[in-house]
Amino acid sequence: LNAAPGRPPRQHVRFLPASAGDDGRVTGLVATKVPVLADHPLVRGPRFRHLKIGAGHRLDVKASGVFVLGIGHGNKLLTDLYNCHLTKVAFFLPFFKAYTVGGLFGKATDDFSDTGKLVEKTTFDHITREKLERILAVIQGTNHKALLMYSNIDMKTQEAYELAVKGLIRPMGKSPPIITAIRCLQFTLPEFQLEIHCLHETQQYLRKVVHEIGLELKSSAVCTQVRRIRDGVFTLDDALLRTQWNLQSVQKAIWDCQLKVKTELERTL
Amino acid sequence: GALRGARRAVEVPLAPRRGLAEAAGRRSTRQLKEAEEAAPVFQYVGKAAKRKDRVFVWGFCYSGALGVPSFVKPDAGWKKPRRIQPTPYRLETEEKISSAACGYGFTLLSSTTTDITKVWGMGLNKDSQLGFQRSRKDQTKGYEYVLEPSPIPLPLEKPQQTRVLQVSCGRAHSLILTDSEGVFTMGNNSYGQCGRKVVEDEIYSESHLIHQLKEFDSRVVQVVCGQDHSLFRTKQGTVYACGWGADGQTGLGHYNITSIPTKLRGDIAGVNIIQVSSYGDCCLAVSDEGDVFGWGNSEYLQLASVTETTQVNVPRHLPFKIGKIKEAACGGTGNVVLTEEGNVFVWGYGILGKGPNLIETAVPEMIPPSLFGWSDFSPDVRVAHVRCGLSQFAALTNRGELFVWGKNLRGCLGTGRMEDQYFPWRVTVPGEVVDVACGVDHMVSMVKSFT
Numbered sequence: 212l213n214a215a216p217g218r219p220p221r222q223h224v225r226f227l228p229a230s231a232g233d234d235g236r237v238t239g240l241v242a243t244k245v246p247v248l249a250d251h252p253l254v255r256g257p258r259f260r261h262l263k264i265g266a267g268h269r270l271d272v273k274a275s276g277v278f279v280l281g282i283g284h285g286n287k288l289l290t291d292l293y294n295c296h297l298t299k300v301a302f303f304l305p306f307f308k309a310y311t312v313g314g315l316f317g318k319a320t321d322d323f324s325d326t327g328k329l330v331e332k333t334t335f336d337h338i339t340r341e342k343l344e345r346i347l348a349v350i351q352g353t354n355h356k357a358l359l360m361y362s363n364i365d366m367k368t369q370e371a372y373e374l375a376v377k378g379l380i381r382p383m384g385k386s387p388p389i390i391t392a393i394r395c396l397q398f399t400l401p402e403f404q405l406e407i408h409c410l411h412e413t414q415q416y417l418r419k420v421v422h423e424i425g426l427e428l429k430s431s432a433v434c435t436q437v438r439r440i441r442d443g444v445f446t447l448d449d450a451l452l453r454t455q456w457n458l459q460s461v462q463k464a465i466w467d468c469q470l471k472v473k474t475e476l477e478r479t480l
Numbered sequence: 481g482a483l484r485g486a487r488r489a490v491e492v493p494l495a496p497r498r499g500l501a502e503a504a505g506r507r508s509t510r511q512l513k514e515a516e517e518a519a520p521v522f523q524y525v526g527k528a529a530k531r532k533d534r535v536f537v538w539g540f541c542y543s544g545a546l547g548v549p550s551f552v553k554p555d556a557g558w559k560k561p562r563r564i565q566p567t568p569y570r571l572e573t574e575e576k577i578s579s580a581a582c583g584y585g586f587t588l589l590s591s592t593t594t595d596i597t598k599v600w601g602m603g604l605n606k607d608s609q610l611g612f613q614r615s616r617k618d619q620t621k622g623y624e625y626v627l628e629p630s631p632i633p634l635p636l637e638k639p640q641q642t643r644v645l646q647v648s649c650g651r652a653h654s655l656i657l658t659d660s661e662g663v664f665t666m667g668n669n670s671y672g673q674c675g676r677k678v679v680e681d682e683i684y685s686e687s688h689l690i691h692q693l694k695e696f697d698s699r700v701v702q703v704v705c706g707q708d709h710s711l712f713r714t715k716q717g718t719v720y721a722c723g724w725g726a727d728g729q730t731g732l733g734h735y736n737i738t739s740i741p742t743k744l745r746g747d748i749a750g751v752n753i754i755q756v757s758s759y760g761d762c763c764l765a766v767s768d769e770g771d772v773f774g775w776g777n778s779e780y781l782q783l784a785s786v787t788e789t790t791q792v793n794v795p796r797h798l799p800f801k802i803g804k805i806k807e808a809a810c811g812g813t814g815n816v817v818l819t820e821e822g823n824v825f826v827w828g829y830g831i832l833g834k835g836p837n838l839i840e841t842a843v844p845e846m847i848p849p850s851l852f853g854w855s856d857f858s859p860d861v862r863v864a865h866v867r868c869g870l871s872q873f874a875a876l877t878n879r880g881e882l883f884v885w886g887k888n889l890r891g892c893l894g895t896g897r898m899e900d901q902y903f904p905w906r907v908t909v910p911g912e913v914v915d916v917a918c919g920v921d922h923m924v925s926m927v928k929s930f931t
Contacts, residue, residue, distance in 0.1 A: 337525050346930055
């Protein structure tokens with residue numbers, strides 16, 4: 212960043228002595244525009260010494276996927292986006308995250324992931340996709356109820372009915388993790404893959420959900436993969452790969468996302 | 481992890497013992513892997529395990545209608561009697577229950593078994609709506625309240641062959657439908673609702689009398705109890721009625737009581753009726769072509785779409801333009817129908833399910849499917865059945881979820897809250913709900929476990 216050509220130095224008007232005549236005497240003052248000495252790179256030093264980089268929603272070490280960072284002014288935009296819960300009708304898109312979660316039937320570990328210490332091994336040949344989908348339907352149902360409960364809207368009002376019909380009731384402010392949608396993408400015993408849309412979650416909570424699905428099916432399951440595919444308005448397409456972690460790609464990405472972020476902020480404010 | 485059943489395990493401990501010559505400290509990845517492979521595998525349920533059938537109850541407990549004696553008479557000194565069970569509670573039954581019905585303060589459960597005991601009853605028994613329940617303390621007297629599911633002895637000719645198909649309960653009478661021996665009726669008969677001649681000054685409590693009805697034009701396939709009347713639907717699609725008729729709910733063209741089941745005419749004459757429903761004083765019938773017919777009480781606009789009279793004593797066709805109707809359910813003041821496309825329509829008076837602003841309507845209004853779990857993410861969720869209690873509604877989806885709405889009288893909605901529910905709300909049941917029976921202040925559901 213520092214190597215890139217910076218802004219041209221500011222100019223200001225100075226009254227300088229006119230160039231001397233033949234005999235070297237100063238004749239008068241001439242107004243000339245000269246660069247401000249304070250802006251000279253040798254005086255100023257490198258232009259960027261610190262960069263404020265803030266993270267959006269957390270992503271833990273074992274998970275992968277979209278991770279939103281705000282640079283400089285972007286941090287303020289992020290806080291604005293996440294403070295939208297103070298508005299009257301809760302817009303949930305900034306909090307909305309989607310994950311693909313991979314699971315494996317047959318074992319249970321202490322930290323619910325496949326790298327943890329083994330607690331128990333169980334059979335899983337009785338599990339079918341149908342049974343799994345039934346459990347997922349119930350999970351979605353109970354979480355939907357929690358969604359309505361934490362939204363702090365009085366259920367007896369017509370407003371609550373209208374919001375419930377449109378599916379716009381969302382929790383205001385803090386709430387425990389809530390799964391808004393869950394479905395099975397792939398199922399080949401013993402592996403399976405789920406797509407989970409959630410709010411206010413942590414990746415460890417998702418691993419716990421996989422573990423509990425295993426228990427409900429009278430077997431056990433561990434989580435093999437947690438990958439965030441969407442964080443608010445940012446999807447996998449916007450994300451930079453490891454090979455793209457250089458200045459040009461970052462600048463381009465910021466540029467491309469600007470419009471999206473602007474429209475989202477306008478909606479919430 | 482509270483679902484563990486019986487475990488079959490090997491006695492090998494999880495961590496293999498360390499030999500004396502091995503060093504202590506962190507084990508290498510290979511050692512961990514080997515330990516993991518050597519660990520025993522537990523089997524909680526086998527490959528051919530079948531899903532279990534369960535019964536869940538909730539609502540007002542003191543009548544005994546929930547069938548859990550400890551709610552009324554606690555079995556431990558420190559426990560207090562429970563007046564209301566606000567969330568589904570599992571009821572242990574000996575047999576698989578195939579049909580359940582909730583009356584006004586009592587419940588009937590029946591099974592299609594060929595064993596001697598096919599029907600169980602619990603709750604209020606002051607009119608012998610549960611048959612004669614001999615008291616253990618005094619052999620000459622019967623119980624007024626039955627607190628746990630007790631067998632109802634039926635005077636069957638072939639008790640080990642006949643099966644009970646369906647049960648239905650009204651305010652103080654019950655109907656039991658069998659596959660080959662007609663319909664058995666018990667309970668209050670002051671208006672002829674049991675299908676037999678009214679006996680003046682008859683005492684209904686502690687009565688042994690169970691009446692059998694066999695004279696219909698063909699086999700009876702559905703029995704329905706209104707508040708004080710009974711409806712019978714036969715295989716040929718005809719409907720018979722008996723009982724109280726002051727609101728025209730017997731549909732026989734007069735407002736008197738009827739003590740012998742008589743065939744209905746009016747707009748359903750010659751129509752093949754595939755379903756009948758009633759719970760209060762209004763009745764609905766659905767034909768095989770998707771038309772709906774109604775008769776009975778119309779004080780709450782149930783039949784106002786065709787007539788201004790508040791008592792309709794002849795079945796009238798209700799010309800609704802909402803599509804072919806698959807199923808109808810009648811409540812005390814509100815009605816609900818389910819169309820072939822899976823949409824739910826409500827009309828009548830009371831909490832209809834479209835928010836507090838919709839209190840009454842004579843014309844059916846649709847409840848948006850998004851309230852039943854339909855969304856872009858799950859577009860194939862459909863309502864499969866609709867049921868009515870006296871002032872509440874229930875809907876079952878094809879995913880096995882139960883939604884309820886209406887007046888939450890003594891916790892009968894099962895949502896865990898005591899407030900009325902103005903739009904469909906999920907009831908959390910640990911299993912797939914197969915059927916539900918709604919009463920005045922309690923409900924019973926038949927559920928299949930997940931695995």
